[in-house]
Amino acid sequence: MQKITLLLCTFLCVATTYAQNSLKILVKNQADQTVLSNVTIMIKGSNLITKTAADGTAGFSNVPNGNQTIIIRNVGFEEQHLNLTFPLTQDKIYEVILTPASDELEEVIVSSTRTSRTIQNTPTRVETIELEEINEKSNMRPANVSMILHESTGIAVQQTSATSANASIRIQGLDGRYTQLLKDGYASFGNFASGLSILEIPPLDLAQVEIIKGPSSTLYGAGAIAGVVNFISRTPREKADFNFILNQSNVGQTNIGAFSMQRKGKLGYSILALTNFQKAYDVDKDDFTELPKTDDFTLHPKLFYYPNEKTTLIIGNAFTKSNRTGGDIFVVNDEADGNHRYFESNKSIRNTSTLDFGYKVNESDLLKVKTSFNYFKRDIAIPDYTFNGINYNAYTDISYLKNISNQSLIFGLNIVYDKFAEQNQIPGLAKNFTTRTAGLYAQQTWDISDRFKLESGIRLDLVNYFNAFYRKNEAFVLPRISALYKINDHWSSRIGGGLGYKTPTLFTEQTETFQYQNLLPLNNVKAEHSYGGTADINYKTAIGEDWLISFNQMFFYTKINNSTILIQDQLGTFHFENTKEPVRSLGFETNAKIIFKEYFKLFAGYTFTDAKANYLPVIQTIRLLPKNKVNLALLYEKESNFKLGLEGYFTDRQYLYNNLQTNSFWEFGFMAEKVFGKISVFINAENFTDTRQSRYKSVVNGSHLNPTFDDIWTHTEGRTFNGGIKLKL
CATH class of the missing domain: 2.40.170.20 (TonB-dependent receptor, beta-barrel domain)
Incomplete structure (x- = not known):
């Protein structure tokens, strides 16, 4: 009789430990409060793992009783831990806000469209060369920005002189006169002043380079036929x-x-x-x-x-x-x-x-x-x-x-x-x-x-x-x-x-x-x-x-x-x-x-x-x-x-x-x-x-x-x- 009682108690304890508790989580991006899909969520010490769906939600239906640590991971974000005790006292969706990782570049804000929006929410197509890449290219050519632009897709730095190494910028195959160069939004490199221009722009003080390819004359007027390059x-x-x-x-x-x-x-x-x-x-x-x-x-x-x-x-x-x-x-x-x-x-x-x-x-x-x-x-x-x-x-x-x-x-x-x-x-x-x-x-x-x-x-x-x-x-x-x-x-x-x-x-x-x-x-x-x-x-x-x-x-x-x-x-x-x-x-x-x-x-x-x-x-x-x-x-x-x-x-x-x-x-x-x-x-x-x-x-x-x-x-x-x-x- 004692053996049966002991076996029954053991079964009840195990059943209680593995009670069918449910959990639902919603994951958002701290930067813009948008939902994040494909985020990995796991329960520490178990084989329970899932990923968020397109609406940013994920759920578990078999969480054991007791204190549990839920781990939320996503590439480019700081790992988050959520400590909960099961069974839960209330049935709700737990919202988790992920912070971009400290070693990531800050979210890219473009200024060339003058709306100061993030690049992900800007209808105009803007390419950016960010500080990390600028620093790398500056090691190659600290004197000017020619290397930064020469190695960008769709842009060519065209040398115009065999002896003096003068050069101009060409976008989408069009002559340099159809590309408008700006420094902080100022057009100081047009007509005769385009001479030696990219050879006289040092990269050491640049935060980023913004490139708009295609017609951009609405904001910048004449010369922005092939595009705009804004330093x-x-x-x-x-x-x-x-x-x-x-x-x-x-x-x-x-x-x-x-x-x-x-x-x-x-x-x-x-x-x-x-x-x-x-x-x-x-x-x-x-x-x-x-x-x-x-x-x-x-x-x-x-x-x-x-x-x-x-x-x-x-x-x-x-x-x-x-x-x-x-x-x-x-x-x-x-x-x-x-x-x-x-x-x-x-x-x-x-x-x-x-x-x-x-x-x-x-x-x-x-x-x-x-x-x-x-x-x-x-x-x-x-x-x-x-x-x-x-x-x-x-x-x-x-x-x-x-x-x-x-x-x-x-x-x-x-x-x-x-x-x-x-x-x-x-x-x-x-x-x-x-x-x-x-x-x-x-x-x-x-x-x-x-x-x-x-x-x-x-x-x-x-x-x-x-x-x-x-x-x-x-x-x-x-x-x-x-x-x-x-x-x-x-x-x-x-x-x-x-x-x-x-x-x-x-x-x-x-x-x-x-x-x-x-x-x-x-x-x-x-x-x-x-x-x-x-x-x-x-x-x-x-x-x-x-x-x-x-x-x-x-x-x-x-x-x-x-x-x-x-x-x-x-x-x-x-x-x-x-x-x-x-x-x-x-x-x-x-x-x-x-x-x-x-x-x-x-x-x-x-x-x-x-x-x-x-x-x-x-x-x-x-x-x-x-x-x-x-x-x-x-x-x-x-x-x-x-x-x-x-x-x-x-x-x-x-x-x-x-x-x-x-x-x-x-x-x-x-x-x-x-x-x-x-x-x-x-x-x-x-x-x-x-x-x-x-x-x-x-x-x-x-x-x-x-x-x-x-x-x-x-x-x-x-x-x-x-x-x-x-x-x-």
Whole structure:
């Protein structure tokens, strides 16, 4: 009888321990209070495990009695523990809020659309290059942002000079003049001031880079046909931040830079100082430089004033002075003689003064006033010819952001004055040109539902441009629309399109190659008109606790009418004309990212571009444009410890201006960085397989006294090794 009683008691205890208790949990993201699917939930010490559904909920139906610890895990978030005692005293859904992991980048807020929304809730397609990647690319090229952009899908940095290494940015195969460059929203790099632009923007003070591909004229006016690249500076925090970098390369480049910022109460500051030195470098020993002798200096202080919680005033002044001399290396090294006299000299001074005023009318509305004045002076010299000029640019923009329930409304106006004046030229041949623009714009961003968001806008620009030969007045009405649809927690899609225009300019990649020699002033050339759009599909998911996969497929199309073309007459002089034949660019970009345990990161990108100019005879494909391009990067990183990276890039064949095709080529790079507390040491091997143009054919033709140069379609300097030290306080 005692044995039966003992057995019965044991059975009752076991049955009580494994009572059929139920539990239901709802998981949300702390950042935006959205529900999270595919979150792993387990009960500690048992084999009970489940995942949240699309609505963020998950449940158990057989939880044992007693004290239980429920573990909630998701990639990119801090692990949460929920301690409960079963049976529960009440039947309810337990809500768990997950916080993004401390070692993750902060949620990306985009400013180029002026709504200060998260990138996930912005209907306009915006790509961002974030601080982590900027820091990695800064190790490779601390002097400028060319490396940051060159390795981005769908963007090419096109070198325009064999001896001075000048370059411009091309998006979706279109010339650089169709891409608008901004620094903190200020357009200081247009027309003549685009010269040397990306070579004079240092990355040391950047927080992120925002890229809008496709027409973006509603907010930014002329020149935003192919897209907009906005370089966003860092802003000071209460904790002081000091960064110092020293870099040295095997090609003779030395970079010394520092950036510091801090906010104390109502005042804050940031200051960037950078100096770069480059020795003349001739890798193929043909007596002509692949990298010019260079010394340049940048100083950019900014003062931040916060008189109260509603008001912000930012005053800045960026100054850059650059001196670049390439050509015959004997001449560059001051050893010129009767057989060595060719050189190309570029001297420039750029000064941009800015004032940014922001006032929060209430908790959600913002009045913004931005104004800048840019002075750019550039002197170009080759034997028996000089070209020099000054570009003045004044920009003022006043906007008001109004937020109501599920809408953001922006109203604004801006005035732009741009004047180029050629120096030391007879009046009849001076390439002087002035453009004055007044614009009104409005934009609405409408959250129709949690899943569907719409952004639409319209702009009216009145433009007056003139020189000594002609004067034109034109009006442009520029609508634009974008839509975001979140299909579910994994899939989303964006589509958008609009109109654009570009006012006439003499300063293009082609005219840069011959230093504007024998180029006639503009005469009766009208603005170019465009329309185009982009559409994409996005997918993002987590596989288990360790894998995070994202994928983006984007399609683009742009057509430019009334485009300007460069004509050479029988006397050897050049001039621009409008053509009725259009330019069109279409293609697609594919991007994939795979992350394993936050340590291994694999990035893959593919770009297909089919861009044609109907006015070109025989072969209408736009020159110096690869139809296929592949970007690959593998990164292994231990946060605040070390990182290793391997990169590979494939570039397809390209047509040259002589209608010949180049070879396709691969290039590879390697980087490593080790952190020792506040100090980090880095090394890089860029293009370590030594892909360079002179391996296929000599870039320089003719005699030393009167050389000619082939179009530049790949590296001229070959492999580059560099290393340095960074200090962060």
